[in-house]
Amino acid sequence: MSDEMPPTCSAKGCRAAAVWVLAWNNPKLHTPERRKTWLACEEHREHLSQFLGVRGFLKDVVALAQWEARSAADG
Numbered sequence: 001m002s003d004e005m006p007p008t009c010s011a012k013g014c015r016a017a018a019v020w021v022l023a024w025n026n027p028k029l030h031t032p033e034r035r036k037t038w039l040a041c042e043e044h045r046e047h048l049s050q051f052l053g054v055r056g057f058l059k060d061v062v063a064l065a066q067w068e069a070r071s072a073a074d075g
């Protein structure tokens with residue numbers, strides 16, 4: 001396994017460890033199957049979800065561990 005820094009929250013100024021992955025897609029910029037991801041700590045999950053949600057971009061909110069397991073399975 002690697003010694004990479006643990007992923008941190010994508011919220012501005014937040015350096016907390018990420019717990020959630022927000023998968024999103026901007027239909028004006030991205031093809032439908034494309035997924036951009038933001039990471040969120042427990043505190044910012046709601047805030048970031050709402051930011052994406054009101055724009056209609058939010059596709060999925062998945063626990064980071066689950067997301068990584070899913071990615072590994074896909075690979």
Ligand SMILES: [Zn+2]
Pocket residue numbers: 009010011014015016040041042043044
């Ligand atoms: Zn945060």
